[in-house]
């Protein structure tokens with residue numbers, strides 16, 4: 001039996017039901033281990049999402065019958081991979097198929113933040129638009145500017161390609177330097193200081209987890225040019241929210257576009273009061289095309305693991 005924690009796109013659910021006996025939990029909001037443990041009888045495969053934290057305690061409490069955990073995400077930081085390996089539980093995830101959708105959302109946030117689009121819409125809806133004027137609601141252009149990408153994996157590289165089309169110069173920071181055919185002229189930095197000092201825009205496209213926890217802290221924010229713009233579609237944990245909120249308040253950071261938060265669905269209240277923060281509800285991969293492809297890929301992985 002396949003235990004599915006959240007509501008799936010209809011086509012994905014239909015295929016799951018054709019291939020497995022399915023128990024759907026349709027959980028919403030905060031996840032608790034008991035949601036799994038209370039419903040685990042007869043289950044040999046689980047399909048979860050990043051909000052469902054499979055830590056060592058939960059993995060160790062799963063019955064031996066559970067052979068595979070598939071996650072409806074490319075990110076894996078919510079699953080204790082060592083604990084799963086020790087139990088012989090296979091893990092599958094959904095890389096590649098959400099690359100374009102997530103890169104498109106990074107670009108959306110970058111343009112929204114640069115052109116103050118969220119704030120402009122709020123003014124208009126509130127009936128406070130005074131009408132067209134040469135000085136009204138000025139933003140910043142992106143053409144000719146530098147974009148720094150933290151994490152030059154598939155999504156970072158797709159964003160780089162889009163940014164080149166906007167006449168931006170791409171810089172990047174990555175665990176290792178890419179081969180020239182992947183780099184496509186992007187400028188690699190071996191250290192954070194030279195990277196951050198070069199940027200007009202910073203996009204975080206790196207995975208979450210311990211390695212990137214609070215990477216963007218007050219010290220690194222201070223290394224960015226005054227007026228820099230920050231975008232994050234990776235994981236909320238990569239940003240020290242107090243430090244970013246303080247920099248958005250002073251204007252050292254002109255604007256931020258955030259799709260991910262450390263403690264979703266909670267949003268640090270400091271952001272909500274800031275007009276220069278564009279805030280989206282973790283919709284990086286939320287296109288019909290990507291979400292169906294993610295579901296199908298997860299089901300492929302589950303089927304292969306059970307075979």
Ligand code: DGY
Pocket residue numbers: 050072073074075076098284285286
């Ligand atoms: C992922 O795949 O890790 C995304 O954050 C979920 O859409």
